[in-house]
Amino acid sequence: MSAEHLLRALRSELDDGGLSGSFLVRDLHSGAEIGIEPDVEFPIASLVKVPLAIATLERMRTGELDGSARLLVEPGRSSVPGPMGLMKFRHPVEIAIDDLLYLSTSMSDSTAADTLFDLTPPDQVAKILRSLGLAGITVRHMMQDLVETPAERFDPGDVHLAHSLAIGAGTAGRGHHIAQLDVTRANSGSARSFVDLLQALWTPSAIPAEVAERVRMLMGENVLRHRLAPDFTSDASKWSSKTGTLLNLRHEAGVVEHADGQTFGVAVLTESRVPAINQPGAEAVMAQVAKRLRDQLRMA
Numbered sequence: 147m148s149a150e151h152l153l154r155a156l157r158s159e160l161d162d163g164g165l166s167g168s169f170l171v172r173d174l175h176s177g178a179e180i181g182i183e184p185d186v187e188f189p190i191a192s193l194v195k196v197p198l199a200i201a202t203l204e205r206m207r208t209g210e211l212d213g214s215a216r217l218l219v220e221p222g223r224s225s226v227p228g229p230m231g232l233m234k235f236r237h238p239v240e241i242a243i244d245d246l247l248y249l250s251t252s253m254s255d256s257t258a259a260d261t262l263f264d265l266t267p268p269d270q271v272a273k274i275l276r277s278l279g280l281a282g283i284t285v286r287h288m289m290q291d292l293v294e295t296p297a298e299r300f301d302p303g304d305v306h307l308a309h310s311l312a313i314g315a316g317t318a319g320r321g322h323h324i325a326q327l328d329v330t331r332a333n334s335g336s337a338r339s340f341v342d343l344l345q346a347l348w349t350p351s352a353i354p355a356e357v358a359e360r361v362r363m364l365m366g367e368n369v370l371r372h373r374l375a376p377d378f379t380s381d382a383s384k385w386s387s388k389t390g391t392l393l394n395l396r397h398e399a400g401v402v403e404h405a406d407g408q409t410f411g412v413a414v415l416t417e418s419r420v421p422a423i424n425q426p427g428a429e430a431v432m433a434q435v436a437k438r439l440r441d442q443l444r445m446a
Contacts, residue, residue, distance in 0.1 A: 149180060152442055156435045157182060160416075163431035167416030170337035171439040174348050174401070174409045178446060180439050181337060188415040189332035190283070191390035192254050193340065193397055197283055199251045199364060200347075201266050201274040202243070203357040211265060213244035219261055230369075231255030251364040254389065256289035263288040268333075279352040282339025291326065326392060337413035340399040344411035348401055362386060365400065374414065377433040378402040378440075387412075394418045396428060402440065410440050 170181035249258035387400025
């Protein structure tokens with residue numbers, strides 16, 4: 147199937163699944179790529195934890211931070227929800243900065259991420275990204291700001307109403323009446339900007355080798371593997387990634403390394419028109435579309 151026909155078919159599949167999004171798959175060795183609206187900007191939710199890890203590790207490399215230094219994290223310091231990690235702790239705990247990186251990146255622990263943001267605020271993270279030649283990703287706020295959406299104002303049984311508002315309250319130019327979904331106010335990026343970041347982490351770049359190696363390791367240990375991982379993981383491939391989720395947004399950015407040496411950067415940022423919290427069908431469509439884009443490059 148030609149690339150043109152494939153893209154037309156995949157757009158139709160996304161539409162049938164109630165999804166739209168920014169997709170890009172790139173061969174990290176040859177630079178060949180294929181995508182769907184790869185430059186459309188989205189709020190990035192927990193994908194920001196990768197830039198945060200890069201900035202934190204760069205400050206550790208230069209001696210500004212000591213990775214072994216322990217920080218006291220009090221229970222309830224953050225109302226950021228999550229299925230695991232410090233949000234579930236009931237007692238004060240001391241954790242080393244280096245271990246907070248694991249919790250934040252590999253377990254997507256937003257309390258750990260905000261503890262790291264206390265050390266390296268969003269504007270400093272953005273500055274470090276620019277110094278390393280990484281453009282297109284805007285870092286404006288901490289994770290705590292993501293829990294101030296309409297979803298927190300509804301009873302658990304009515305949270306779907308917040309999703310309905312998220313779907314219908316967008317404005318022209320990617321703005322939104324919900325600040326966390328407004329690309330002019332939220333942490334934001336596109337599929338292209340995240341594939342560029344992945345390229346810089348997996349191939350020689352301005353990111354120091356020891357920083358890139360540690361981020362690759364953290365992404366390889368990602369425990370959230372329900373989205374793209376089922377379609378990119380096998381005995382002959384390794385999938386390293388980070389997910390991001392907020393209201394009707396579902397994202398993932400990662401790298402699949404094949405045993406034959408082929409390596410592909412994959413970034414998928416989507417929004418759903420379906421007002422439901424759990425959408426396994428949407429997760430499956432995202433993965434299938436990304437995999438077929440990768441397959442098209444492998445056959446080229």
